């Protein structure tokens with residue numbers, strides 16, 4: 001680690017103890033930026049690095065609610081308002097028992113650079129709760145969402161902070177949250193994205209993150225005159241991102257052989273076709289079941305339960321060309337990356353946020369594979385959220401084709417910015433550096449324009 005990186009990281013660790021995911025996300029960006037700071041001393045003078053790692057505001061609050069048995073439950077709610085240089089804070093809400101301050105700070109930090117790359121006017125934020133929607137009744141989820149929004153509503157607004165979904169927050173949760181916001185504030189505005197189509201949502205928003213990650217992979221392949229046609233793909237997760245990544249891979253002629261959840265994964269050598277994907281969508285979105293049921297229904301599939309005693313995940317040890325990690329952070333460690341590379345995977349496009357550990361990303365880069373980091377590859381979701389905000393302001397709805405075309409245009413633009421920045425700053429083909437640098441430059445220049453605020 002260079003002196004520059006270690007001095008920044010010493011400060012970050014001292015000020016933000018016990019937040020390893022936040023440290024990891026900051027370190028990756030700071031390593032990419034060293035060359036930028038050398039060429040642009042004005043960023044050092046303006047203390048941009050020190051300012052960009054400090055959230056503008058952190059909100060933490062109690063979320064009390066009553067479960068179906070009449071028992072009082074208490075969760076913790078958060079909203080990290082990280083950076084509003086480019087526009088209102090924008091980023092999802094995560095409901096998962098693992099949620100804590102450090103995880104949300106890492107996600108909010110990543111979001112700043114990601115939103116900058118989309119070319120749309122959005123700052124970065126993230127929020128959520130340690131509430132677990134799994135196993136709760138619809139009534140309990142509604143009670144929780146209403147209590148959560150009762151506090152959150154005083155901190156957000158269409159021109160201030162516009163949350164969306166993330167892990168554990170889909171259309172059902174956004175509906176309950178929006179209903180409570182509307183009731184308390186007595187205003188019908190685009191304060192959340194990922195809304196239902198009847199009440200201000202955008203076509204293609206549910207699909208956008210997964211589709212975008214596949215468009216990004218296609219763009220990377222295009223630099224080598226290659227396509228997804230006939231490629232075998234491994235996908236992790238079976239939620240929103242994984243489902244629509246699978247759909248778009250099928251559209252572009254690829255074959256998907258895996259999906260997973262926290263219980264384990266299925267390997268279907270015959271491939272997940274559209275009928276099987278419809279089964280997964282019903283299983284996960286309507287029946288809220290587990291992926292092992294897929295193997296009971298389709299004999300071509302083998303189910304492997306998750307085993308926390310292993311130092312690798314056998315999901316990443318399956319022969320394939322492309323990988324689309326779409327579950328959660330740090331799901332691919334160094335051993336997994338070695339397995340991916342050994343088996344011939346040469347495209348990794350991250351639907352999830354920071355799914356690869358630093359050890360894994362180092363191996364991808366050393367091997368020179370096409371590696372699209374989350375903040376570039378999964379930016380399609382927030383991009384279409386930005387388009388949802390535009391439609392809400394216009395009080396108009398664009399067609400499916402129009403939104404999809406804009407999404408494709410944005411993913412191309414993100415790819416181009418990352419590709420060109422990597423080249424300009426001396427590491428051609430390194431999309432990690434490219435995305436970090438291109439995302440940073442726009443925010444940094446804007447922060448300088450706006451003075452010390």
Ligand code: NDP
Pocket residue numbers: 098165166167168169170209237238239240241242260261262263326327328329351352353378379381382
């Ligand atoms: P969902 O809640 O719809 O699905 C998450 C999936 O990942 C589920 O299959 C879940 O399994 C699995 N998963 C979650 N946590 C873990 C864990 N700790 N270990 C193993 N599996 C896990 O979320 P999304 O699809 O929306 O999000 C997936 C990833 O994509 C996240 O990293 C998110 O931040 C990122 N992302 C999402 C965007 C969006 O628009 N939704 C935008 C950009 C990024 P189980 O049901 O068993 O928990």
